[in-house]
Amino acid sequence: MNTSYIRAVKAESLKLKRSPVWLAFFALPLISAFFGTMNYRLNIGVLKSEWYSLWSQHTLFLCYLFMPALIGTYCSYLWRLEHTRHNWNSFLTAPLPVSILYLGKLTQAVRVTILGNLWIFLLFYICGKLSGIQSPFPQKALEWFLCGTLGAVVVCCVQLLLSLLIRSFAIPIGIALAGGILGLYMTNHDYGMHYPYSIYCLGMRANNPNMEISLSALIVNSVGYIIVFATLSVFYLRRHEIAAN
Amino acid sequence: MPTQNLVETHNLTKQYGKVRCVNAVNMQVPPGSIYGFLGPNGAGKSTTLKMILGLARPTEGSITLFDVPVNEKNRMKLLAQTGSLIESPSYYGHLTGEENLRIIQTLKGCSEKDIDKVLKIVRLHDARGKLVNHYSLGMKQRLGLAAALLGFPKLLILDEPTNGLDPAGIQEMRELICTLPSKYGMTVIVSSHLLSEIDQMADHVGIIRKGELVYQDTLESLHAHSKEQIALRVSHTAIALDLLRQKGIEAVQEEEYLLLPMVDDTYVANLCRQLITQNISLYRVEKREKSLEDIFLSLTGKESSL
Numbered sequence: 368m369n370t371s372y373i374r375a376v377k378a379e380s381l382k383l384k385r386s387p388v389w390l391a392f393f394a395l396p397l398i399s400a401f402f403g404t405m406n407y408r409l410n411i412g413v414l415k416s417e418w419y420s421l422w423s424q425h426t427l428f429l430c431y432l433f434m435p436a437l438i439g440t441y442c443s444y445l446w447r448l449e450h451t452r453h454n455w456n457s458f459l460t461a462p463l464p465v466s467i468l469y470l471g472k473l474t475q476a477v478r479v480t481i482l483g484n485l486w487i488f489l490l491f492y493i494c495g496k497l498s499g500i501q502s503p504f505p506q507k508a509l510e511w512f513l514c515g516t517l518g519a520v521v522v523c524c525v526q527l528l529l530s531l532l533i534r535s536f537a538i539p540i541g542i543a544l545a546g547g548i549l550g551l552y553m554t555n556h557d558y559g560m561h562y563p564y565s566i567y568c569l570g571m572r573a574n575n576p577n578m579e580i581s582l583s584a585l586i587v588n589s590v591g592y593i594i595v596f597a598t599l600s601v602f603y604l605r606r607h608e609i610a611a612n
Numbered sequence: 613m614p615t616q617n618l619v620e621t622h623n624l625t626k627q628y629g630k631v632r633c634v635n636a637v638n639m640q641v642p643p644g645s646i647y648g649f650l651g652p653n654g655a656g657k658s659t660t661l662k663m664i665l666g667l668a669r670p671t672e673g674s675i676t677l678f679d680v681p682v683n684e685k686n687r688m689k690l691l692a693q694t695g696s697l698i699e700s701p702s703y704y705g706h707l708t709g710e711e712n713l714r715i716i717q718t719l720k721g722c723s724e725k726d727i728d729k730v731l732k733i734v735r736l737h738d739a740r741g742k743l744v745n746h747y748s749l750g751m752k753q754r755l756g757l758a759a760a761l762l763g764f765p766k767l768l769i770l771d772e773p774t775n776g777l778d779p780a781g782i783q784e785m786r787e788l789i790c791t792l793p794s795k796y797g798m799t800v801i802v803s804s805h806l807l808s809e810i811d812q813m814a815d816h817v818g819i820i821r822k823g824e825l826v827y828q829d830t831l832e833s834l835h836a837h838s839k840e841q842i843a844l845r846v847s848h849t850a851i852a853l854d855l856l857r858q859k860g861i862e863a864v865q866e867e868e869y870l871l872l873p874m875v876d877d878t879y880v881a882n883l884c885r886q887l888i889t890q891n892i893s894l895y896r897v898e899k900r901e902k903s904l905e906d907i908f909l910s911l912t913g914k915e916s917s918l
Binding site: 378 | 662665666667668669688689691692694696698699700701702703704705706707711714715716718719720721759
């Protein structure tokens with residue numbers, strides 16, 4: 368693997384030491400799982416599809432509200448490290464291509480998103496078992512995880528661009544939150560596959576595990592959005608004289 | 613064609629809107645020198661240095677470092693041989709000094725052993741495990757210098773490195789910078805708005821005023837511009853002035869002093885004796901030099917702040 372890339376990722380990992388921001392990825396899915404499971408158990412008379420019903424309760428708020436905001440927070444934090452204390456000067460005088468420096472940031476965001484998603488699925492399994500679900504764990508869960516993770520990478524790229532452009536820590540998080548809520552509307556009106564914040568929810572089959580989606584459309588759109596937003600970020604870093612301002 | 617300078621700028625210009633912050637600057641920094649880049653606040657020092665480092669793009673003109681033109685293609689190669697401290701030091705306050713240096717060392721791809729070496733050079737060895745948020749400004753500045761020294765680059769660019777330091781810190785930073793060319797073979801560009809500072813550190817000097825390089829030469833040449841005079845303070849200035857003029861000495865009065873062109877010691881002694889015999893009391897006999905500050909002000913304009 369490219370040594371420049373490894374150096375950039377390692378440097379970003381070092382910067383994140385003593386940063387408790389990842390704790391949110393641990394706490395919010397836990398809260399979401401707790402309330403989702405409570406709701407499932409209290410309405411077990413109506414929610415009869417076992418794992419599928421439990422999944423719908425776990426993911427409604429998590430995918431549309433919490434995850435975009437969580438990813439937004441993490442991306443804001445990643446760029447905040449450079450937005451403060453004249454750090455652009457040292458960041459942009461590192462003898463590495465700007466695209467590699469960006470990939471170092473993106474890798475951190477993707478890494479924590481994957482871990483967050485794994486945690487969501489682990490909680491789902493534990494809560495299902497504790498709720499006494501006897502049927503086998505749905506095999507489709509692997510597809511939900513992979514598609515959801517791909518959709519989450521799209522959100523990472525969007526949020527990294529926003530937090531790069533906007534120096535404020537909170538505004539990009541607010542946009543993520545609004546983007547997630549709007550995603551609910553977009554998904555309900557069949558625009559979900561074209562809306563970056565909805566792709567994650569569609570991939571995760573949030574609130575509706577029986578939803579039929581086009582896998583090829585999800586993959587093509589996700590990869591397309593990732594390329595577009597990552598390119599815009601790199602272009603901005605290269606062309607805009609951030610450190611000169 | 614190879615040049616003799618490590619850094620050269622050719623008609624380097626930076627324009628923001630209609631304002632030319634840097635205007636056709638031709639900077640020439642010889643290898644192994646400490647180049648003092650001097651100018652009042654807002655004269656264009658930082659912008660020039662940022663252009664050299666690729667942090668700002670020139671509107672016009674070009675830059676060569678190590679005889680290689682600075683462009684997107686060569687940038688990585690050139691940055692690998694350059695260390696810099698621009699404006700205030702960059703740091704991650706939630707990390708220790710050593711961890712901050714490890715980040716730069718990782719990005720530069722230099723040896724881990726360098727961390728120890730630079731910590732010792734800037735005398736932060738004992739504070740290596742302390743969070744940088746708890747460092748004093750002087751310590752942060754030294755950490756910034758340590759980060760710039762990592763990998764022992766051939767070129768070091770320091771923008772106002774003594775800003776915000778107390779007198780002891782300034783002295784320490786100055787001594788440190790002075791040793792870099794001889795000890796590590798570095799070429800140093802150091803900017804400052806304080807003439808005295810450059811006078812004590814640099815061997816070459818460039819003076820920038822309103823974006824234009826108004827002077828560039830060795831510090832020695834700048835000193836040669838200074839003019840020595842003898843200043844006398846006496847009890848009866850007007851009478852003494854008449855007496856001196858009668859003797860054909862081109863003396864002028866400046867406040868309570870009479871200023872004479874430089875003469876040798878015997879001549880001064882005779883002159884004093886003659887004044888005393890005329891019942892003129894002699895209070896002061898001083899050797900005056902047109903200070904570098906005067907030269908600086910005449911080059912940069914009196915309205916500029918120092």
